Amino acid sequence: MFNLYWADERGFPPGDRGAAYGDGLFETIRMHGDRGVLLSRHLDRMVRDAGRLGIPIALTDLRKACTAAVTRYAGRYTNQQAEGGWVLKLTLTRGEGGRGYQPGMGVRPNLLVSSSSMPIAPAGSGVAADFSRVPLTVNPLLAGIKSLNRLEQVMASREIHGDLFEVLMSDAGGNLVEGTRTNILIKELEGWVTPPAKSLAVTGIMRQWVLEKLRSRGEVVVERSLDIGDVMGSQCLGVYLLNSVMGVVPVRCLAGQDLPVGDGLATIFNPLELLE
Structure with missing residues (x-):
């Protein structure tokens, strides 16, 4: 399991290894209402690549975080659905702890969840x-x-x-x-x-x-x-x-x-x- 943080409340704690060393990864997902474009692929990649970095995370926990994010954020972009919805960002770090590059024992991962409006769509002509x-x-x-x-x-x-x-x-x-x-x-x-x-x-x-x-x-x-x-x-x-x-x-x-x-x-x- 991970520690869950909401970007509109506060960010990661000061000792987070993601901020200190880039020790983590992220996913940026295009959302429409309560559903995401190729959502399963994004979540599967985060779990798989977190495993490559040695950061333990379960797909079921990540899906629960996405469900909570939809409940929290989707309603804020109701008027933007015709323009393409909104963007969900998941930032996962190894957590907080350890002096220097070597992680401390028993470090628990941190997940920061944020949302934003869709960027302006590029011209279809190129x-x-x-x-x-x-x-x-x-x-x-x-x-x-x-x-x-x-x-x-x-x-x-x-x-x-x-x-x-x-x-x-x-x-x-x-x-x-x-x-x-x-x-x-x-x-x-x-x-x-x-x-x-x-x-x-x-x-x-x-x-x-x-x-x-x-x-x-x-x-x-x-x-x-x-x-x-x-x-x-x-x-x-x-x-x-x-x-x-x-x-x-x-x-x-x-x-x-x-x-x-x-x-x-x-x-x-x-x-x-x-x-x-």
Whole structure:
């Protein structure tokens, strides 16, 4: 079991290891009323990745916290349902205790629950993006985990200004990895291409769902390394950004170059069909 905290009452205690060391992880879930988009996948990922970090948490306890959050928060966003609902955020840390990096004995996890309005939806005609100058290093031990260690993404997000929606980050070898808050999917003549899961800082829930959906329709999906030439060359028929709150976002302009925006993913994501 964990200690439950509500963000609108008070935050974590001063000695929380999440604030001190980034010792934890989080989930951001798109909600409509009392139901969430791909909710089970979000909760399953939190339990699974908490296990990878050695933070004990039961799925039943997490579901109870979500039920309490809906009771507490959903009514605040009643007038926003037509615009897309609201956002539920779950932040789980190892807890409070232990001097320095080593956790103390018997540390009990902390869960902070918060809510917010949905962000403004990106234009359906596509968004502008650029390449980040901040390299992204992915530790194989932590690959895919939506941990609280997001300083590289914070630094890269400072490059987003004006009409830019996102910047795309590369690893030290020049391979495109992901955006500051999105996974990358490109369309080529032979099919769809995305960076492999093992190379990602965050293996997104929307990424997983979209790849499964495409494969179920018989479309070719390849996971391989991407470089700038893959997305800026003539073989690229479209670049899409995947995010669990905003869904599937086409890129119409990348680093000042216009990109094609096809309709291959136009109807694949309907949040109202994915509510649980």
